[in-house]
Amino acid sequence: MEIELRPKRAHPQTGAADGTSGAACFRGRSTPPPAFGILLDLRACSDEASLQLLSLAAASALSELAGCTLDCTVSLVRPGQAALVSGTSSGAIGLAQADQSSGDGPVSRALAGHLAVIVNSYSADPRWPSPWHPLTEAGYRSLLSVPLHLQAESMSALTLLAPADDVFAPGVIIAASAFSKLGASSYLSAAELRAAQSAAEHLQTALQGRTSIDVACGVIMGQNRCSYRDAFHILAQASSHRNVKARVVAETMLQQLPGGAPSTHFTE
Numbered sequence: 504m505e506i507e508l509r510p511k512r513a514h515p516q517t518g519a520a521d522g523t524s525g526a527a528c529f530r531g532r533s534t535p536p537p538a539f540g541i542l543l544d545l546r547a548c549s550d551e552a553s554l555q556l557l558s559l560a561a562a563s564a565l566s567e568l569a570g571c572t573l574d575c576t577v578s579l580v581r582p583g584q585a586a587l588v589s590g591t592s593s594g595a596i597g598l599a600q601a602d603q604s605s606g607d608g609p610v611s612r613a614l615a616g617h618l619a620v621i622v623n624s625y626s627a628d629p630r631w632p633s634p635w636h637p638l639t640e641a642g643y644r645s646l647l648s649v650p651l652h653l654q655a656e657s658m659s660a661l662t663l664l665a666p667a668d669d670v671f672a673p674g675v676i677i678a679a680s681a682f683s684k685l686g687a688s689s690y691l692s693a694a695e696l697r698a699a700q701s702a703a704e705h706l707q708t709a710l711q712g713r714t715s716i717d718v719a720c721g722v723i724m725g726q727n728r729c730s731y732r733d734a735f736h737i738l739a740q741a742s743s744h745r746n747v748k749a750r751v752v753a754e755t756m757l758q759q760l761p762g763g764a765p766s767t768h769f770t771e
Contacts, residue, residue: 543689546696553693554579554589557686561661561679562591568678569670573663574643577651577686578603580614580658594641595664601637613648613660618680620671621646638664647671649679652687654694661686719753722760 543560545553554577562575576590576599586603590596602608609619621638638646643664651659661683665671671679716738723734742749 542692543686545689545693547693548697550579550694550697551587551589553690553697554587557661557690558590561663561682561686564682565663565675565679569663569665569675571665571667571670573665573670575664576610576662578610578614578658578660578662579651579653581654582656590662595643595662598637598641598643598664599660599662609646609648610660610662613650613662614658616650616658618650618676619646619648620676642666644668645670647676647679649676649683651683651690653690659687713750715750715753715757719756722756 543557545556545560547553547556558575558577561577562573565575566573574591574595576588576595578599579587580603581587586600588596588599588603590599599610602610603614605611609621612619638644641664644667645665646662647665648660648662651661653659661679663671663679716735719738720731720734723729723737724731727734727737729737738749738752742752745752
């Protein structure tokens with residue numbers, strides 16, 4: 504893995520020069536990245552809420568290693584859907600959104616699958632001249648954005664912002680990359696759990712609705728001495744005439760029975 508860093512003004516970083524715009528390259532060290540655990544608890548009621556939990560976890564986990572309090576944003580761009588950006592502060596979220604809108608900056612580069620680092624505010628990266636002014640205006644002096652792999656056919660990025668220069672040393676970058684893999688796995692697990700819960704709720708609703716229809720048909724069969732098919736036809740006609748769902752017609756009819764609608768119980 505090659506990591507491109509801008510050199511410090513007074514004390515250049517050591518490394519093998521690559522001959523491009525005074526940058527220095529660092530190759531992955533043999534030191535293993537820090538262990539962050541098996542999975543993060545990102546369970547929430549929505550994708551945006553899970554992304555918010557991920558940004559908070561990343562800022563908490565990496566601030567100590569970086570030596571200062573970091574802000575964090577998580578960006579998720581999906582085809583045919585509105586882009587999601589969650590983060591630990593409104594300023595950080597605004598910077599990420601502006602970068603995504605322009606399509607020309609470190610966050611956009613990370614969304615495309617590339618590592619993007621801005622190290623020192625006093626040594627602006629010539630690739631992205633525009634982000635520097637809003638970055639410093641928002642109170643930040645360095646930035647790191649790494650790719651995330653949250654969903655198929657989507658683009659995602661984890662962005663860390665620091666109020667000081669020289670924060671994102673090679674060790675911090677390696678740790679951020681390792682955390683991005685953990686964060687992606689944790690988000691996918693939370694999304695799968697949310698989808699399973701939603702499917703179970705829809706199934707429960709469908710079963711309850713079908714039960715109301717069946718009981719209502721039974722009542723109609725008793726009142727009209729007809730078959731189930733004829734009873735359902737009567738219920739369907741009432742649904743069509745009132746322009747409401749058959750389940751609603753059935754539930755309304757059952758509520759008018761002496762004692763009200765019978766209760767329904769499902770055994771899990």
